[in-house]
Amino acid sequence: MTLITEQGAVEDRFTRADTLEAALAADGPVLIPLWLVAEYAKVRPQAEFGLSVTGSTAIEDVAPHLAKVSLVAVEFAAFADGRGFSLAQKILREGYQGVLRASGPLIADEFADALACGFTEVELPETLANRQPVQQWLAAKDTMSDHYQSGYGRGPSILQKRHAARKGASA
Amino acid sequence: MYRYDEFDERFVRERVAQFRGQVERRLDGSLSEDEFKPLRLKNGLYLQLHAYMLRIAVPYGTMNSRQLRQLAHIAETYDKGYGHFTTRQNLQFNWPKLKDVPEILDLLADVEMHCIQTSGNCIRNVTSDQFAGVAKDEVEDPRPTAELLRQWSSLHPEFVWLPRKFKIAVTGAEHDRAAIKVHDIGLKLKRDDAGEIGYEVSVGGGLGRTPMIGKIIKDFLPKSELLAYLEAVMRVYNSEGRRDNKYKARVKILVHETGEDEFRAMVEEEYAKLDGPTINAPQEEVERIAAYFASPAYETLPETSATLAKAQANDPALARFVEQNGFAHKQPGYIALTIALKEIGAVPGDMSAAQMRAFADIAERYSFDEFRVTHSQNLVLPHVKQDDVPAVFAALKEAGLASANAGLITDIIACPGLDYCALATAKSIPIAQAIAKTFADEERQKKIGLLPIKISGCINACGHHHVGAIGILGLEKGGRENYQITVGGDASEHAALGERLGPGIDAADVPAAIEAIVETYLGEKQGGESFMETVRRTGPEPFKAGFTAFIESRTLETEAVG
Structure with missing residues (x-):
C-alpha cells in the first residue's frame, strides 16, 4: 500500500485489522471496520484508532463515531464509483476535522477532486502506485488552477474570485 | 452571447493540457485502457464503429460565426469535410484521429469552445430553448441559467463519477421547446404569486430503454437557491443511484424505485442540511452572466415589413x-x-x-x-x-440550406444508427432518407402539416423516438433489421410517450407504413387539427386499426407474389 498526501508519499501509522484478535495484537493505532468498533472500544477504551467505511455507508452510521476517531478511511470499490466523494462531504459536514483517507484503486486524475471534496490522503494498492507513481499524483492535482464550485477545496471558487475582484475594483 | 473571461479561458486551456497529458499517460502505460476510457469520454471522445468520434459542446445551442468558421476549418483539416449536429444541440466529427484530438481541442479553445463533459457519467452539456431571448411567451431568458450551470457543472469535484450520465435542460417559456420533461433534471423558469422569478424543478425524465416523464419535485425554487438545490439532488443521486446495473443507473430509475414522494423527501432532507449561502452563486455574478445575454441593438421598426x-x-x-x-x-x-x-x-x-x-x-x-x-x-x-x-x-x-420543411413530415430526427454507431442495432439515416423521398412533394407535406418523425437505431433512443409524433425504433430481430412504430409521443409541455401500433416491420415497408398512418390521420382529422391534436383526441386506436390493415395487406401481397 502507498499513502499519498498533498506533500507526497508518507508512512502509514495505522495497521488494518478486521478481527478483534488482530486489532489487539497490533502495535500502534489500528484501522478497523465499522462493525468492530463497539467491541474494540470496549476492550481498549482509550486507544487511538481509525474507522474504515465503504463509500455506500449511510452517514447516520458513521456520524456517532466521528468524535472518537483520528482517521476515517472511505473505501472506494472502483475508481469510477463516486459515492465516496459525497460521503466525504457529509462527514465534513458533521464537523469532523481528523484525517480523511480515500482508499482503493483511485487514479491520479482524481486526486484534485478527492482533495476538493475534503480527503487529506489517498491509499493505493501497490499495483496502481507502480503504474502511477507519486510524481504523477502531485502533477495531476495541479493541472487545473481553479474551480467553479463554491464550497469545495480550500481556495475561493472562480465565481467568488470574480466577485472579490469586482468589489476590489469598486472600492 | 456569453464571452469567456480570463478564468474561463484559462480553465479551458488547462483542460486541453490535462487531456493531452492523459493521452500521453495512456500511451506510456500509466493509465490502463479501462481507466483511460472514462477520461476520454468525459472529454467527448468516443470509439465508434469505424473510427473515433469527437463530440463538441455547443452550450445551450448558441454559437457565433467565428466559431462556425473554426468548425469548418477543423472539418476540412481533420475530418471528412463535414460535421453532424446532434439531438443534444452539439456537433460531432465522425472521423478524427486520436493523435489530432489535442490539436483540435486547441483550435476549439481559440474560439471559446470545448468538449468538456459531452459524454461520460457526469453532468452533460446543458440544453435549452432554441428561441431563448426571442420568444414572446418567455418569463425570462433561460440562457443565463444555462451558462451558470455550464460553469457550475464543469469538472464538479463531487459529481464527475456519477452512476450514469446526467442531462439538464432549461426553458423560460410557457411552450416547452427544450423537452425538459424527458431530462434527468428539467428546469422551467416561472413566477410565483408574488411575481418573484424561480424554477419549477422536474427530476427523473428520460428516454432510453425505460422512457419516463420527469416528476415535479419542487414547484417553486427561488432563483437564488438554484445551485444549492441542484447540489442536494445530485448528492442524493450520487449516493443512492444504482451502480449494480448500468441499465438501471439513471436517476429516473432511482425516482421510480424510491417513489416520487420519498425521493422528494430525501432531497429536502439533504437540502435542509447543506449550507446554501456557501454554494449558491453570488447575486452579482448571476447578473454579470445575465448581462451577456442582453438583447442586441435592434432597430425600431413597424410590426411587419x-x-x-x-x-x-x-x-x-x-x-x-x-x-x-x-x-x-x-x-x-x-x-x-x-x-x-x-x-x-x-x-x-x-x-x-x-x-x-x-x-x-x-x-x-x-x-x-x-x-x-x-x-x-x-x-x-x-x-x-x-x-x-x-x-x-x-x-x-x-448554400443549399433553404429547405422549407421545418416541423413537417420530412424534417426528421435520426440518430447516426448502424452507419456510424457501435451500439446501433439497425440503420437509422437511410430510413429517414427513404421517408423524406416518399413525401418529397411540397404540396403533400403542406397538406399533412406539422408531423415530427423521430428515428432511433437502437433501444438507447438517441433519436428520441419515444417522443416523436411518429416514432420509429430500429432493432435487430433474427438477423434482420426490424422497425417498431409508435404514435402520439410529445416532448413539449404536453409530454407523452408514444404508443406502439403493432408488430415490427421490415425496413422496406417503413415508408408505406408511414403513408398508412398519415392516411388514418387525414381521415380522422377534424377542422384544422394537427396530427398530434388528432391523436390526442382519438387516442391510438384508429391508428392501430389502420396499421393492422396495412400489415394484413402487406402479408396478402407477399403471399400472392410467393
Whole structure:
C-alpha cells in the first residue's frame, strides 16, 4: 500500500485489522471496520484508532463515531464509483476535522477532486502506485488552477474570485 | 452571447493540457485502457464503429460565426469535410484521429469552445430553448441559467463519477421547446404569486430503454437557491443511484424505485442540511452572466415589413419558406428563421464545411453574428430583420440550406444508427432518407402539416423516438433489421410517450407504413387539427386499426407474389 498526501508519499501509522484478535495484537493505532468498533472500544477504551467505511455507508452510521476517531478511511470499490466523494462531504459536514483517507484503486486524475471534496490522503494498492507513481499524483492535482464550485477545496471558487475582484475594483 | 473571461479561458486551456497529458499517460502505460476510457469520454471522445468520434459542446445551442468558421476549418483539416449536429444541440466529427484530438481541442479553445463533459457519467452539456431571448411567451431568458450551470457543472469535484450520465435542460417559456420533461433534471423558469422569478424543478425524465416523464419535485425554487438545490439532488443521486446495473443507473430509475414522494423527501432532507449561502452563486455574478445575454441593438421598426410582404407575393417559394420556417419574434419588425438541415435525401443534421462558411457569413451579416442549434438537428437565425428575409433566403438557397420543411413530415430526427454507431442495432439515416423521398412533394407535406418523425437505431433512443409524433425504433430481430412504430409521443409541455401500433416491420415497408398512418390521420382529422391534436383526441386506436390493415395487406401481397 502507498499513502499519498498533498506533500507526497508518507508512512502509514495505522495497521488494518478486521478481527478483534488482530486489532489487539497490533502495535500502534489500528484501522478497523465499522462493525468492530463497539467491541474494540470496549476492550481498549482509550486507544487511538481509525474507522474504515465503504463509500455506500449511510452517514447516520458513521456520524456517532466521528468524535472518537483520528482517521476515517472511505473505501472506494472502483475508481469510477463516486459515492465516496459525497460521503466525504457529509462527514465534513458533521464537523469532523481528523484525517480523511480515500482508499482503493483511485487514479491520479482524481486526486484534485478527492482533495476538493475534503480527503487529506489517498491509499493505493501497490499495483496502481507502480503504474502511477507519486510524481504523477502531485502533477495531476495541479493541472487545473481553479474551480467553479463554491464550497469545495480550500481556495475561493472562480465565481467568488470574480466577485472579490469586482468589489476590489469598486472600492 | 456569453464571452469567456480570463478564468474561463484559462480553465479551458488547462483542460486541453490535462487531456493531452492523459493521452500521453495512456500511451506510456500509466493509465490502463479501462481507466483511460472514462477520461476520454468525459472529454467527448468516443470509439465508434469505424473510427473515433469527437463530440463538441455547443452550450445551450448558441454559437457565433467565428466559431462556425473554426468548425469548418477543423472539418476540412481533420475530418471528412463535414460535421453532424446532434439531438443534444452539439456537433460531432465522425472521423478524427486520436493523435489530432489535442490539436483540435486547441483550435476549439481559440474560439471559446470545448468538449468538456459531452459524454461520460457526469453532468452533460446543458440544453435549452432554441428561441431563448426571442420568444414572446418567455418569463425570462433561460440562457443565463444555462451558462451558470455550464460553469457550475464543469469538472464538479463531487459529481464527475456519477452512476450514469446526467442531462439538464432549461426553458423560460410557457411552450416547452427544450423537452425538459424527458431530462434527468428539467428546469422551467416561472413566477410565483408574488411575481418573484424561480424554477419549477422536474427530476427523473428520460428516454432510453425505460422512457419516463420527469416528476415535479419542487414547484417553486427561488432563483437564488438554484445551485444549492441542484447540489442536494445530485448528492442524493450520487449516493443512492444504482451502480449494480448500468441499465438501471439513471436517476429516473432511482425516482421510480424510491417513489416520487420519498425521493422528494430525501432531497429536502439533504437540502435542509447543506449550507446554501456557501454554494449558491453570488447575486452579482448571476447578473454579470445575465448581462451577456442582453438583447442586441435592434432597430425600431413597424410590426411587419412591407418589403417582405411584397417579396412573398412575388415569390411563392419565399412565401412557403417564411410561413413554414419563420418564428414570431418579440421585437417588432424581426423574425427568427429555422434552417432545416433536412434537404430531401441528405443525412439529417449534417453540414458541409462550405455550408458552414456560407451560413457563418449569413449569421454575421443578418443575425447579429449569432445562431442556435436545435434539438431537432436544425439551426436557427434568431434575430433577422424582416426586410432582410428575401436576401437571407437567396443566400440560404445558394448554400443549399433553404429547405422549407421545418416541423413537417420530412424534417426528421435520426440518430447516426448502424452507419456510424457501435451500439446501433439497425440503420437509422437511410430510413429517414427513404421517408423524406416518399413525401418529397411540397404540396403533400403542406397538406399533412406539422408531423415530427423521430428515428432511433437502437433501444438507447438517441433519436428520441419515444417522443416523436411518429416514432420509429430500429432493432435487430433474427438477423434482420426490424422497425417498431409508435404514435402520439410529445416532448413539449404536453409530454407523452408514444404508443406502439403493432408488430415490427421490415425496413422496406417503413415508408408505406408511414403513408398508412398519415392516411388514418387525414381521415380522422377534424377542422384544422394537427396530427398530434388528432391523436390526442382519438387516442391510438384508429391508428392501430389502420396499421393492422396495412400489415394484413402487406402479408396478402407477399403471399400472392410467393
